[in-house]
Amino acid sequence: MQSYDKNIVLLSFKLSNNMEYYHLSVLVHEKAKKLGDLDALLVRNKETKTWSPISWKDFSKKIMSTAQALCHFGVKEKSHIGIYTQNMAECFYVDFASFANRAVVVPMYATASIPQITYIIEEAEISLLFVGEQTQYDNAYQVMKTGGVLKQLVIFDKSVQKAEDDKTSIYFESFISPKNRSSQDIYSVEKRMKEAREEDLAHLIYTSGTTGESKGVMLTHANYLEAMKIHDIRLGYLPEHFSSMCFLPLTHIFEKAWSIYCLHKGCTLAINLDPREIQQTIKEVKPQAMCSVPRFWEKVYAGVQEKIEQANPFVRMIMLDAIKTGRRYNLDFRNKDKRAPWWIHQKFNFYDKTIYKTLKKVIGIQNGIIFPCAGAALSDNINIFIQSANIPLIYGYGLSETTATVSCFPRINFEMGTVGKVMPEIEVRIGENNEIQIKGKTVMSGYYKKPEETAKVFTEDGWFCSGDAGILTENHGIILTDRLKDLYKTSNGKYIAPQQLETRLAEDKYIEMAAVIGNQRKYVTALIVPAFDELKVYAEKNQIVYESTVELCQHPQIHSLFESRIAGMQSEFANYEQIKRFTLLPYPFSIETGELTNTLKMKRPFIAEKYKDAIERMYEE
Numbered sequence: 001m002q003s004y005d006k007n008i009v010l011l012s013f014k015l016s017n018n019m020e021y022y023h024l025s026v027l028v029h030e031k032a033k034k035l036g037d038l039d040a041l042l043v044r045n046k047e048t049k050t051w052s053p054i055s056w057k058d059f060s061k062k063i064m065s066t067a068q069a070l071c072h073f074g075v076k077e078k079s080h081i082g083i084y085t086q087n088m089a090e091c092f093y094v095d096f097a098s099f100a101n102r103a104v105v106v107p108m109y110a111t112a113s114i115p116q117i118t119y120i121i122e123e124a125e126i127s128l129l130f131v132g133e134q135t136q137y138d139n140a141y142q143v144m145k146t147g148g149v150l151k152q153l154v155i156f157d158k159s160v161q162k163a164e165d166d167k168t169s170i171y172f173e174s175f176i177s178p179k180n181r182s183s184q185d186i187y188s189v190e191k192r193m194k195e196a197r198e199e200d201l202a203h204l205i206y207t208s209g210t211t212g213e214s215k216g217v218m219l220t221h222a223n224y225l226e227a228m229k230i231h232d233i234r235l236g237y238l239p240e241h242f243s244s245m246c247f248l249p250l251t252h253i254f255e256k257a258w259s260i261y262c263l264h265k266g267c268t269l270a271i272n273l274d275p276r277e278i279q280q281t282i283k284e285v286k287p288q289a290m291c292s293v294p295r296f297w298e299k300v301y302a303g304v305q306e307k308i309e310q311a312n313p314f315v316r317m318i319m320l321d322a323i324k325t326g327r328r329y330n331l332d333f334r335n336k337d338k339r340a341p342w343w344i345h346q347k348f349n350f351y352d353k354t355i356y357k358t359l360k361k362v363i364g365i366q367n368g369i370i371f372p373c374a375g376a377a378l379s380d381n382i383n384i385f386i387q388s389a390n391i392p393l394i395y396g397y398g399l400s401e402t403t404a405t406v407s408c409f410p411r412i413n414f415e416m417g418t419v420g421k422v423m424p425e426i427e428v429r430i431g432e433n434n435e436i437q438i439k440g441k442t443v444m445s446g447y448y449k450k451p452e453e454t455a456k457v458f459t460e461d462g463w464f465c466s467g468d469a470g471i472l473t474e475n476h477g478i479i480l481t482d483r484l485k486d487l488y489k490t491s492n493g494k495y496i497a498p499q500q501l502e503t504r505l506a507e508d509k510y511i512e513m514a515a516v517i518g519n520q521r522k523y524v525t526a527l528i529v530p531a532f533d534e535l536k537v538y539a540e541k542n543q544i545v546y547e548s549t550v551e552l553c554q555h556p557q558i559h560s561l562f563e564s565r566i567a568g569m570q571s572e573f574a575n576y577e578q579i580k581r582f583t584l585l586p587y588p589f590s591i592e593t594g595e596l597t598n599t600l601k602m603k604r605p606f607i608a609e610k611y612k613d614a615i616e617r618m619y620e621e
Helices: 027-035 056-072 089-100 114-124 134-146 183-195 221-234 253-265 275-285 294-310 313-336 342-353 355-363 380-388 451-456 498-505 532-541 549-554 556-569 604-610 612-618
Strands: 012-014 020-022 039-044 051-055 080-085 104-109 128-131 152-155 201-206 216-220 243-246 268-271 371-373 393-399 404-408 427-430 435-439 464-472 478-483 511-517 524-530 579-584
Touching: 020 027, 020 221, 027 039, 027 056, 027 089, 027 253, 039 056, 039 089, 039 275, 051 056, 056 089, 056 183, 080 089, 080 114, 080 134, 089 104, 089 183, 104 114, 114 134, 114 216, 128 134, 134 152, 201 221, 201 253, 216 221, 221 253, 221 404, 243 253, 243 275, 253 268, 253 393, 253 404, 294 313, 294 371, 294 380, 313 342, 313 355, 313 380, 342 355, 380 393, 427 464, 478 498, 498 511, 498 524, 498 556, 511 604, 524 532, 524 556, 524 612, 532 549, 532 556, 549 556, 556 579, 579 612, 604 612
Parallel strands: 039 268, 080 104, 080 128, 104 201, 128 152, 243 268, 371 393, 524 579
Antiparallel strands: 012 020, 039 051, 201 216, 393 404, 427 435, 435 464, 464 478, 511 524
């Protein structure tokens, strides 16, 4: 198997910390020189539920085989290569093989529908598409049969059944076989690697499109090199090598940028294929790091609160004291770089070896050293709880347009209530309507084929307009208030930030999701999706008889339960911000039924239209 030519001139530079930064076309190969037989990736067998390692040396070889096959199949410099799959090792092979060819990767969510992938394939002019499992193959094959752009499918999963009339699609192992790699391909790839530049496009990351048409964010290799650099400065306390669970979709810029950073650090990436299995796989791997969205920690919080409620008085007292002690030690002292009193230190050490350790083991994070969290608002109450349980959660904020991180918690001296401190070498200012504006080398070059949309999000003096409203603290922390497009103005002229209410409601164990309504209305209402597993337990305990979730949501006792819990949770909000009426929905929001984007953000216009009858009933006199 042809390996990376070690005579290729490297695009690299060094910081004062002596870290070397390699262009993504050569990153893995350079790491393979140093790390050789150490584990680069861990891959789980679906049938046996066991994990197998892939060494850095084999990772490098696989990338080169893939790069040469891409060249053999006609991929040119600046060609657009599509990936439509759940997380797999092959995603990394194709990514870095494309970079070697100076091609551009266009990832698509495994949950994306046929219309969604059709739009991306046609706009990005993708002729070669890599697909993961049966659903992605079936959808992509329909697009290939009916469209004129897509010409070739390469299938990752060997168990996928091809259509009877499909004569062109091939499996990945066949795609990279020696017959699809000639000496000319080897020469061409090496030549392209030598010619690779920082200004080359690396990815087109399509936005989730919560309020309109999805846009392709153009990210260059320079964007990623800068992201590596500023994370090294902020996260300088991390060890040289650690293990990270690749859990969020690799289409998501948060996971994409973090995984690339992990490879830069020489980490081992454990690749979680099915997001629904994370509770099992995280216990198998026990990673030291993992990116997640707030929903993961909301479920952890709800589970612990339930355990506390169900515990006998003595155990409950111990658990509450452990959380109180952890809060004092971690937030009142350690975070402020102060020495805790001797008795607090002793209690903390005791709980760290008992209560906190048990909690982490139940989750599967007992080896944790860093758990970045972003992508949505995280309740301060939940954040404080996680910090108090001595879980190293690093809360942050970023966008696809900024190669992810704009701000995140430093190791100490972070400000609770913020989404972290602005990253090194990133500038942030507050513009008109309190909009967060950003400048730095991680900011995108624009939206693909959308010059007018690009012009809308940049000021005349070159600042990127995030669309998020916020406040800057004296210590360069960002307090995120809301999405400007999501702000509601009631008929009384009062502004409402729905996400603040929704984040507060999400703390409740009986609430899975809430959509706050109020734009141009006399008062605020909400559509509530109950956490049905918890609600059914409550119904059984209280001998509530029902035949369906529809009947359960309409039961007067259930309505009273939610009424009292919602009232208790919104006491901190002004009267005009509080929910006056609500509707319990008998079915969850989902990607399939249209309420959620592929990144699990709510599509507010869609929800308003789909549930307009239920909404109007809440405003009837």
